[in-house]
Amino acid sequence: MRVRFAETDAQGVAHHAVYLVWFEVARVEYLARFDGGYPGLRSRGVEALTIEANARYGHPAYFDDRLEIGVRCTDLRGARFRFEYGVTRAGEQLAQGWTLHACVDAATLRPTRVPAYLAEAIAAAEATAPASSS
Amino acid sequence: MRVRFAETDAQGVAHHAVYLVWFEVARVEYLARFDGGYPGLRSRGVEALTIEANARYGHPAYFDDRLEIGVRCTDLRGARFRFEYGVTRAGEQLAQGWTLHACVDAATLRPTRVPAYLAEAIAAAEATAPASSS
Amino acid sequence: MRVRFAETDAQGVAHHAVYLVWFEVARVEYLARFDGGYPGLRSRGVEALTIEANARYGHPAYFDDRLEIGVRCTDLRGARFRFEYGVTRAGEQLAQGWTLHACVDAATLRPTRVPAYLAEAIAAAEATAPASSS
Amino acid sequence: MRVRFAETDAQGVAHHAVYLVWFEVARVEYLARFDGGYPGLRSRGVEALTIEANARYGHPAYFDDRLEIGVRCTDLRGARFRFEYGVTRAGEQLAQGWTLHACVDAATLRPTRVPAYLAEAIAAAEATAPASSS
Numbered sequence: 001m002r003v004r005f006a007e008t009d010a011q012g013v014a015h016h017a018v019y020l021v022w023f024e025v026a027r028v029e030y031l032a033r034f035d036g037g038y039p040g041l042r043s044r045g046v047e048a049l050t051i052e053a054n055a056r057y058g059h060p061a062y063f064d065d066r067l068e069i070g071v072r073c074t075d076l077r078g079a080r081f082r083f084e085y086g087v088t089r090a091g092e093q094l095a096q097g098w099t100l101h102a103c104v105d106a107a108t109l110r111p112t113r114v115p116a117y118l119a120e121a122i123a124a125a126e127a128t129a130p131a132s133s134s
Numbered sequence: 135m136r137v138r139f140a141e142t143d144a145q146g147v148a149h150h151a152v153y154l155v156w157f158e159v160a161r162v163e164y165l166a167r168f169d170g171g172y173p174g175l176r177s178r179g180v181e182a183l184t185i186e187a188n189a190r191y192g193h194p195a196y197f198d199d200r201l202e203i204g205v206r207c208t209d210l211r212g213a214r215f216r217f218e219y220g221v222t223r224a225g226e227q228l229a230q231g232w233t234l235h236a237c238v239d240a241a242t243l244r245p246t247r248v249p250a251y252l253a254e255a256i257a258a259a260e261a262t263a264p265a266s267s268s
Numbered sequence: 269m270r271v272r273f274a275e276t277d278a279q280g281v282a283h284h285a286v287y288l289v290w291f292e293v294a295r296v297e298y299l300a301r302f303d304g305g306y307p308g309l310r311s312r313g314v315e316a317l318t319i320e321a322n323a324r325y326g327h328p329a330y331f332d333d334r335l336e337i338g339v340r341c342t343d344l345r346g347a348r349f350r351f352e353y354g355v356t357r358a359g360e361q362l363a364q365g366w367t368l369h370a371c372v373d374a375a376t377l378r379p380t381r382v383p384a385y386l387a388e389a390i391a392a393a394e395a396t397a398p399a400s401s402s
Numbered sequence: 403m404r405v406r407f408a409e410t411d412a413q414g415v416a417h418h419a420v421y422l423v424w425f426e427v428a429r430v431e432y433l434a435r436f437d438g439g440y441p442g443l444r445s446r447g448v449e450a451l452t453i454e455a456n457a458r459y460g461h462p463a464y465f466d467d468r469l470e471i472g473v474r475c476t477d478l479r480g481a482r483f484r485f486e487y488g489v490t491r492a493g494e495q496l497a498q499g500w501t502l503h504a505c506v507d508a509a510t511l512r513p514t515r516v517p518a519y520l521a522e523a524i525a526a527a528e529a530t531a532p533a534s535s536s
Contacts, residue, residue: 006423008144010197015140016318017288021408039466050284054322063144064441140289150452151422155274173332184418188456276412278465283408331412
């Protein structure tokens with residue numbers, strides 16, 4: 001992923017709010033490995049809400065930097081799941097973060113368990129993933 | 135309207151794509167004068183699509199600048215309407231632009247005439263507005 | 269502050285990353301009370317970096333919602349300061365968050381103490397502010 | 403390029419302002435073929451300003467759509483150059499646009515000719531490019 005010019009700010013670096021967008025892009029790509037991914041989840045009438053987000057910024061990212069966003073699903077129980085992220089540039093860690101999500105029924109907006117097909121696929125993937133997977 | 139820090143880019147000025155967002159904010163405020171405005175339009179099952187947008191950039195806008203966005207509805211016939219914009223700072227014109235829109239039925243996405251209540255209200259407003267209204 | 273259409277996403281609500289932008293807008297307005305505010309800080313050769321950001325989302329915000337962003341500076345020592353935010357709509361709390369910042373010398377990017385004029389002005393303001401100030 | 407969730411709006415489609423960002427991403431990639439690209443231009447003390455932008459929206463783009471942004475430099479004389487864009491999804495054209503740019507001296511902000519190395523490289527590339535290159 002390359003830093004877009006539109007993502008920079010007058011400090012000459014990527015704006016801090018953009019990291020949440022990058023986390024989302026990484027999360028969507030991560031989920032895409034599992035049976036339709038996030039669009040597949042929505043087509044099953046399940047919506048995933050973001051209920052908390054956190055980012056810690058160590059070193060700035062600059063326009064046109066080539067970044068890698070590591071992502072892991074570190075916790076998944078009931079309706080909730082948590083993702084952790086690491087933003088690196090050429091192996092150097094620039095930032096870290098995590099987001100917490102809840103599945104809801106798209107019609108009623110009531111919490112609903114993460115669908116079993118997805119929970120199992122993620123559990124299997126994380127079991128075999130190296131700790132520093134990206 | 136003040137230029138947000140997140141709207142600036144590494145050239146130290148407001149990013150050019152942000153002007154389309156400002157145009158939209160001005161358009162929504164303009165329409166808000168008429169019976170529910172844009173949300174009112176949507177609640178009547180009419181969706182307004184943007185089908186063309188244009189912006190000309192003369193002088194840059196900087197972080198925390200206080201801008202005024204002038205807006206006029208300059209043409210409204212059938213399903214289409216056109217807005218023109220001027221971005222000024224302390225009376226100095228920084229940029230201009232226009233957008234072209236089409237009303238569609240929210241369910242079928244087929245073109246539908248601009249509702250009469252809105253067409254008439256806009257025509258009345260523009261008839262009495264000074265040419266350089268904002 | 270009104271939710272812009274461009275700030276909504278395909279879930280029909282304000283996108284979660286936008287809250288960090290709103291926090292920044294509120295922070296800039298807060299600082300504007302003190303001798304030039306954030307631009308004044310930059311003109312003194314001091315840059316304020318965001319080193320951590322957190323947001324918790326309780327209830328969604330919708331297009332055209334009128335929001336209030338409460339903001340307090342809750343901690344200020346040495347080079348660091350922390351802001352806390354509350355996003356409310358008609359008195360109902362929608363979201364909360366906090367950000368952590370560090371002052372650096374704009375030339376060397378080394379940490380530098382929050383300038384005394386600002387530290388004192390903030391301390392005085394927070395001492396007299398009600399706990400739930402906005 | 404995939405449509406990010408953060409790029410969608412409450413109409414369920416990619417927000418129209420985002421197309422200007424996509425155009426920019428395509429432009430930066432296009433220029434990257436030529437000796438340092440846009441960052442190279444900046445490192446030579448030349449800044450490229452966007453002085454006009456236009457987009458026409460035919461069909462909407464949806465979350466997670468895989469888009470291709472075709473880009474050509476169609477005119478380059480003196481300090482100015484123009485790019486044209488086509489946004490397609492699986493061969494179907496969704497939108498078109500163009501942007502007009504001017505090179506300025508980064509120090510004085512006065513217009514300056516597009517550097518010869520870049521003008522020649524672009525001319526050569528466009529001479530051999532098929533009319534519908536992307």
